Amino acid sequence: EVQLLESGGGLVQPGGSLRLSCAASGFTFNNYAMSWVRQAPGKGLEWVSGISGSGGMTFYAGSVKGRFTISRDNSKNTLFMQMNSLRAEDTAVYYCAKDPIGKRYSGTYANWGQGTLVTVSS
């Protein structure tokens, strides 16, 4: 069974940094692209970032490009998101999601974690 468990969320001041993790199990991690998708309180879904199975290709939404960095450690079956220069508008539940197809990013999210809440506030 695919399991994705996010951690690392919390309260941070504007301009601060946070590192999210997503521990994966139940599948061969390096065979699948992964993504982060966020949801601001009471709002819809917003794709944030994606990474290929090897980690060699990364993609970012314009709203986070240059501030967020996605990475993965395939030896530890873990996905990361380093978030710097955080803003109030980054406040959201952050979900990690698994691609259904394979190593190449497809833009479809077949399995999701339970999410971790990031709150940016002074």
Place this chain on the structure above:
Amino acid sequence: DIQMTQSPSSLSASVGDRVTITCRASQSISNYLNWYQQKPGKAPKLLISVASSLQSGVPSRFRGSGSGTDFTLTISSLQPEDFATYYCQESYNTPPNTFGQGTRLEIK
């Protein structure tokens, strides 16, 4: 970026009703359209991919159709567990892969 517009934004219906949610893309996306269901406090769940391919375990009362710019999600006979928010999302070409704004399906 491709824009995705869902209608209606909210919908009230009764158990047993047939409901249809529409999704329109700002440009042709072939059949690269996914539908997700999200219940309050839970993660989204992929229901349908590539416009009409039902995911394993999803009841057959859910049906997706369409191609190009216009798509629909139909639930043939609403069940109590179907009351949720539904999102369409395009997976055409490179990121960003945009979501629609969501359709909240409520009990009448």
